[in-house]
Amino acid sequence: MKALQVCGKPVKTNDDGLVSLTDMFKAGKAANLVQGKQDPSNWARRDGRHFIGFVGAQLNMSERHIYATSRGKSGGTYAHWQIALAYAKYLSDVLHMEVNEVFARYKSGDVTLAAEIADKAAPKDAEWLARRVQGTVARNQLTSTLAAHGVAGKGFADCTNAIYKNILGGKKSEVCAARGLPKTTNLRNVMNSDQLIMTAMSELVAKKRIEVKNQRGNQACADSCDHAAHSVAQLMNVRP
Structure with missing residues (x-):
């Protein structure tokens, strides 16, 4: 899985391009940005439920193609990048802004993003x-x-x-x-x-x-x- 950096923490994406909401929540928690906020599974069942359905309808894709959970070392909750941005917005304005910037660079294929990750590694x-x-x-x-x-x-x-x-x-x-x-x-x-x-x-x-x-x-x-x-x-x- 590829790894992005959010708040100095790695955020994985899987082979289908889905983003780890679990890693985003952990990154926000480590930065003291998500007090009182729901973890990915609870958010998806409650506040995020409507938006996940909306994304699926707009893309004409079933939920399993835009939202998935897995177990094991690399397990957690993974979702389409649109859903990941919505979750970041829900968690924190600070996290939302940083995630937006990272994903803008990631989606554009900005290779300097990898260089910055290497510099900090x-x-x-x-x-x-x-x-x-x-x-x-x-x-x-x-x-x-x-x-x-x-x-x-x-x-x-x-x-x-x-x-x-x-x-x-x-x-x-x-x-x-x-x-x-x-x-x-x-x-x-x-x-x-x-x-x-x-x-x-x-x-x-x-x-x-x-x-x-x-x-x-x-x-x-x-x-x-x-x-x-x-x-x-x-x-x-x-x-x-």
Whole structure:
């Protein structure tokens, strides 16, 4: 999951782009801004109920696509960014203004936001963020190559799982189950620095192999991803 910074605290978003209202409430609480205010679950059942329904109607989406709860380490209440802004407004004028500014920069793709987060992070966290960003670049390059070489539908997931099996020891669903993580977890957000590096290396090697051999289609490209990740795992002496 991606993490924003609100009142100096991380606020996660999940793979569906929903924002953690739980993290927002914790950030406001730490800054003494939310005294007497409802936590996300109570707010959603009471004061926020009408607005959540309104957002769903306007977007023609069911509630489960704009508001969700999950358990586990990365669990909590997640909601569409419009709902997140409404919740921030309910909690505090100060929090509302800061969240508005952060989301304006986030939605516009302001890369300096990530740089500011890195500046405030501990050295170990800053190193992880650097690896995560590098991994995003490698992932985007591989995805573009896969699309250009005829990969479609579940073929993208098959290619990703071919890499995960060598680096993490199983497909995404298997790793999430083994670690007790929600199925929607972005595994890259729970990888350590070494795993991020190996995943990025695998994706770059797979991209090059597919292009040089001009491999096409779901199966051929998934095989290349498997071959690349296996080679990287052997090189790093990894036994998932």
